[in-house]
Amino acid sequence: MKVYFRTIKDLPGEEYFGPGQLTCAGCGPSIAVRWLLKAAGPDVIVVNATGCIEVTSTSYPYTAWSIPYLHVAFENSAAAASGVESAIKVLRRKGILDTKARVMVIAGDGGTYDIGLQSLSGMLERGHGVLYVLYDNEAYMNTGIQRSGGTPHFAWTTTSPVGSKLKGKVQRKKDIMSIVMAHHIPYAATANIAYPIDLANKVKTALEYLDEGPAFIHVLAPCPPGWRYPEEMTVEIARLATETGYFPLYEWDHGKIRLNPPSNAHLDKSKRKPITEYLKRQGRFAHLTEEDIKEIEKEIDEYWDYLSRLVKAFG
């Protein structure tokens, strides 16, 4: 990524995601959107999938959005954004509209990993100049905490309950970045609300690449009611996700993979904090046994092994 912002003071003072929203206290996704829009600036059109951010930011007679905003439905934000981007292209081509506006999708994990995967893939494959931002709070929180393809292994949700037969989600978290990278788009990256400068630089970098084709950013955004932790701990938990190696920060830039700080030091496992530091703070993992935690650790190690091989091959 290019460095546009070095410190928090470099970020614009303007707020494009304002008050008049109904998110829960300590909402990770709303923090994500605030940073996203600051980095993107005013010349952006947001296409939002159904989800927490949609229902909490558009409640009549209020709106939290000070930039053009379109919500269509759950499964189709990438398709709707493809249409918006195509129309702008035609309007520019015919000299009807002189705009440099960028199109940005903001969608949750349900709208991306699950029901929206087909339209995301279509948009990436056709090469629309759209930045797709996934804010990942790892379940369908808006409808009462149902598991999604983004929910991690062993996490409690209402549809991956903990009891005598089941101990949370049976399956592992879907590797959405690998799916996106397999489309060989110009730019894809992970980001985390606990690292706003990294996030802002990635957003700006991605927007600059849109003339070449699509870009994708996967932002981890913790959810106090869904992950079951006190709301003042959102940023701390988000930071621990990266510090423990659970959610590595890295980017795919024109076929090259690069680990970003602090994850660039984490190929060495001893540099990562123990995974229990991340897990023990969250009620959704309260039922885990020592063996379960070992299993999660093993999965994270496997993922890092996979990442290190990717870095070797595409670094």
Added chain:
Amino acid sequence: MAQLLPKVGGIFVQAEDELAAINMVIGASVAGWKAMTATSGPGFSLMQEGIGYAVNAELPLLIVDVQRGGPSTGQPTMPSQQDVFQARYGSHGSYEIIVLSPGNVQELFFLTVDAINLSEQYKTPVILLTEEVTVHLWEKIYIPDPGEYPVLPHYTPSSHNGEGFLLESQLHDERGYNVANDPEQSAKAIWRLINKIRNNIDKIARVEIKYADDNPRIFIASYGCTARSAFAAVKMLRRDGYRVGYLRLITLWPFPSQIIRSKLGDVDTIIVPEMNAGYMAELFRGLGYNVISLPKLGGEMPTPEEIYNTAKGVAP
């Protein structure tokens, strides 16, 4: 469901979307196990292709649509009865389907079993069409012991003389052979699918009628949650000395025209309160009655007082 089904040997699967949900249910039904799915309006729209497939492939399965306010995700947390025609003909092509409308929580339980039984008996998808307000209601219910209430076995399409199994989406004759390119056979195939419902309306359709003993010339007719307000209104009218009858559609589709005509006799006026733009009122109008439609949109149920006041204006 996620918590309870594993305990009784069942399987709960959360689908990635409603296209997957309806097709999973289709797969399970074909493979030999009863299956159902539940959704609300937007998901019901996504399921329409699968519903048409299940009609054509003659697969027993159950879809529950908990109606919220539309169009689109118009009022996603509020009740409505706006999907009554989508439930009837939402998928493309000519077909008939069975749609049941429970009026309370106890009936949600029994009509779920009845709906699955009907789907097995007529080898067709059945839709349980209810409303947000009914499914979020807490009421005491009676749950029968196993064996106490009739439950039909699951029907699975048979293999061809034990030699193999083929099921696909085009029209087929009684033996399962594709007849899509044969106009005569195709027409016969569609009519067979339609008539297995139309010719059995008397056996399928159920109507609840009360306060009819003194041959009232005015009836309030409704269904689902709205029928509760209608019933309260009829009781208020009776208390105040008005001769008004009560009719509730338990089966919306096939529409029980003959049953209504034979039971209502010389009725002049039918008042139809419902939470849509007056869809079912048209059906009663088609039977030749003078119909006062009371459509209510916006997410609130019609109140007994609203229905009472309308009825009072026309009651003798």
